[in-house]
Amino acid sequence: MQKHGVKILLLTVAGLIALGLVMLFSTSAFAQDSHGDIYFFVKRQGLWLCVAVVGAMVAANLDYHLWEKYWYVFFAGAFVLLILCFVPHIGLRINGSNRWINLGFGVAQPSELAKVAAIFFMAYWYSRYEKQSHGFVMGLVAPMAILSLLLIPIALEVDLGNTALIGATGVSMMFVAGAALRWLLALGAAGLGGLYFLAMNISERQGRIMAFMDPEKYRLGEGLQQWQALIAFGSGGVDGLGLGEGRQKMLYLPYAHTDFIFPMIGEELGLKVTLATVACYLIMTLCGCLIASNARDRFGLLLGFGAVMMIALQAAVNIGVTTSLLPNKGMPLPFISYGGSNLMVCLFMIGLLVNIHKQGRPLVPRFAGALLSARVARRT
Numbered sequence: 001m002q003k004h005g006v007k008i009l010l011l012t013v014a015g016l017i018a019l020g021l022v023m024l025f026s027t028s029a030f031a032q033d034s035h036g037d038i039y040f041f042v043k044r045q046g047l048w049l050c051v052a053v054v055g056a057m058v059a060a061n062l063d064y065h066l067w068e069k070y071w072y073v074f075f076a077g078a079f080v081l082l083i084l085c086f087v088p089h090i091g092l093r094i095n096g097s098n099r100w101i102n103l104g105f106g107v108a109q110p111s112e113l114a115k116v117a118a119i120f121f122m123a124y125w126y127s128r129y130e131k132q133s134h135g136f137v138m139g140l141v142a143p144m145a146i147l148s149l150l151l152i153p154i155a156l157e158v159d160l161g162n163t164a165l166i167g168a169t170g171v172s173m174m175f176v177a178g179a180a181l182r183w184l185l186a187l188g189a190a191g192l193g194g195l196y197f198l199a200m201n202i203s204e205r206q207g208r209i210m211a212f213m214d215p216e217k218y219r220l221g222e223g224l225q226q227w228q229a230l231i232a233f234g235s236g237g238v239d240g241l242g243l244g245e246g247r248q249k250m251l252y253l254p255y256a257h258t259d260f261i262f263p264m265i266g267e268e269l270g271l272k273v274t275l276a277t278v279a280c281y282l283i284m285t286l287c288g289c290l291i292a293s294n295a296r297d298r299f300g301l302l303l304g305f306g307a308v309m310m311i312a313l314q315a316a317v318n319i320g321v322t323t324s325l326l327p328n329k330g331m332p333l334p335f336i337s338y339g340g341s342n343l344m345v346c347l348f349m350i351g352l353l354v355n356i357h358k359q360g361r362p363l364v365p366r367f368a369g370a371l372l373s374a375r376v377a378r379r380t
Contacts, residue, residue: 006357009287012280013335013350019265019277020336021045027249027264028257028338041257041338048340052347059351064359067352068127068299071120075150078117081110082153097158111162112341114150116348118166119173119306121146126177127299139179140187144170160195161317161329167191168313173306212327226324228253229263233274233323240270258338259330262322277336278319285312291353294360304356307349 021042028041037043067074085091085098092100092107100107125143132138147170155163171191175184211223219227232248235241246268249256256264266274288308295301311334318333320326332339334346 005287005290006354009284009291009350009353012284012287013347016277016280016284016335017049019273020261020333021049022243023261023265023268023336024257024338026244026246026268027261030249030251031257044340045338045343048343051340052344055344056347056351056354059348060354060358062355064300064303064352064355067120067303068124071117071124074113074117075121078110078114079149079153081108081113082150082157085110085153085157099157099159109339109341111154111157111159111166112345114154115162115166115169115310115345118147118150118170119303119310119349122170122173122177123299123302123306126173126179126302127297130177130298133174133178134180136180136183139177140174140183143174144187161331164191164195165310165313165317165331169306169310172309172313173302176305177302208328212324215324222328225254225260226321226328229260229322230324232263232267233271236267236270238271240266240268240273243268255330259318259332260322261337262319262333265336281312281315281334284308288312288353291357291360295356296359296361300356300359304353307352311346311349 024045025039025042029038031041081101084101090101091098092102094100099109099111101110122143125146126133129138147166151163151167154166168188168191171184171188175181207218207222211218211221211226215223215227215230217223228248232246232253235247241247246264248267249264253260253263262274262277265277285308288304288311292301292304292308295304314331315334317326317329318331318337321329321331332342335343
C-alpha cells in the first residue's frame, strides 16, 4: 500500500468529490439561497472545483520547501484577513459569527487560510528548532504563543470549532515533532477547559451544549438540526430511500447541502454508503500518513502529517456532530459539503501530499535492501 499510497489517496479524494457533487445536485434545489435556480449551488461548486484543482496542481508541482521559506507571508496574510472580519462593511456577521469577509465577487472565510498558515508555521518551527523541541519554552510555550495570534481572532469570531480544529492539529504536530507528552496533555486539557468556558458563557453556544446533553428536549430549538439528522439516518436505514428521494432536505433539515450533507447521504443512499464514506476518510488518512512518513526531510514529514490531520479531524468533527456524538458546530464535510474556501484548502493540502510523495525517499523492498547490505559487506 505504501508504494501505491498516492494513487489510492487521489482515487479516494476523487470519489469523495464525485459523491459531493451528486449529493449537492440532490439537495441544493431546496436550499433557501438558490435564487430560483435549482443548479445554482452545483454550478458554483463546479467553478470552485476548477479553481481548487488548479491550486492543487500548483501545490503538487512547486517545491514544498518554498512554504518553509515563506511561511510568514501566509501567516501574516491570514492574520490580517482575520482582523478584517471585524471591520465594518468588509466583515460579514452571519448567524451570530464574524467569520466571513466580502470580496466583492463573493465571500471568503479567512479561517480556512489560517489552517494552511498554521501548518506551515508549525512545520517550519519544529524543523528549524529540532533539538529544542523537547524543551518547555521552545517546544511548547513559544510556538503556542505564536499560533495564538491566529487562534485568538478565530475564537473572537465565535468560531470555536475551527479554533479547536487548528489547535488540535497543532498539538498533534507537536506530538509527532517530539514535544514532551506531559506538557501536551496539560495543554490539551487547558484548551478543552477554555473552550468549554467560552461555550458556557455565550448564550447561543450554551444552548448547543444543552441540546447535545438532551437532544429530545431541545428538538424544536437548538437541537433541531441534530434531531432532524437522526431522523434522516433512521429513515434511510441500510439501503436508503433512493437518490433524490430524501425528505429532510425539503426545508426540514437546515443547511442540508453544507454542514449537514452527511445525514442526507444516509437518508438517500443508506448505511452502506455512509460507512463507505467513513472508510474513504480512514483510507485517505492512512495514505497521507504513509506519504508523510516517507518524506525526505523533517519539514516534509511535519507538513504532510499536519495537512492530513487537518482534513481528517475536520471530517471527524462533522461526522460526530451530524450523528449527535459531538455538540453542534457548523463545519463542512471535506470534499463533499458545499463551500469554495474549504474545498480549495482541502485540495491544496492534497497537492502538498503529492509533492511530498514526489520528493520522498525511494522505496526499497526489504529483500532488496538486505541483498544490497550483503553486497556492501562482502566488498568491504
